[in-house]
Amino acid sequence: MTVNSASARYEGFGKDGKGHLWTKRGALDGEPYGFASRFEDGPGTNPEELIAAAHAACFTMALSFALARAGHSHGQLDTRADVTLERDGDGFQVTKSALTLTATIPGIAAEEFASLAADAEATCPISKLLNCKITLTHSLSD
Known part of the structure; x- marks a missing residue:
């Protein structure tokens, strides 16, 4: 069995909140995500x-x-x-x-x-x- 992990932090709430992701191996460390990157053309991932x-x-x-x-x-x-x-x-x-x-x-x-x-x-x-x-x-x- 292999277990991989990632974590997410969201500061603030709703459209005004800003999130960041981290992965076990570091590929996404600090990668931003939020409303703008999910539903608009904002920077970051989703x-x-x-x-x-x-x-x-x-x-x-x-x-x-x-x-x-x-x-x-x-x-x-x-x-x-x-x-x-x-x-x-x-x-x-x-x-x-x-x-x-x-x-x-x-x-x-x-x-x-x-x-x-x-x-x-x-x-x-x-x-x-x-x-x-x-x-x-x-x-x-x-």
């Missing part, structure tokens, strides 16, 4: 952006390992995750995470690539965690 980064990274790593198990030794995977936040009554809900994958993998057949990508999406721990619609779009180049 929870949905962090979920998108986690989903893209997790899926891409899962596919990388699946490709290695299938005998592929080099190439490039580029994944974008778009996480949708929608109003839900008095609050909000993450309703979708859409993964868009572009890959360059020498010598792979399109059918094998599509199968490995679908399996990686289904077995990615972050895909499993998200209780929302997940779509995968992929393209392969030589």
Whole structure:
């Protein structure tokens, strides 16, 4: 079992509050977040952006390992995750995470690539965690 952690501090309340994040390994130490970075174009990050980064990274790593198990030794995977936040009554809900994958993998057949990508999406721990619609779009180049 692996346990990772992060922490958040929010000073002030509502739109006027300002938050900062810290992660166990220090990647986000002091990263700002708040209303402006979540609902406007303010500086900093927001929870949905962090979920998108986690989903893209997790899926891409899962596919990388699946490709290695299938005998592929080099190439490039580029994944974008778009996480949708929608109003839900008095609050909000993450309703979708859409993964868009572009890959360059020498010598792979399109059918094998599509199968490995679908399996990686289904077995990615972050895909499993998200209780929302997940779509995968992929393209392969030589």
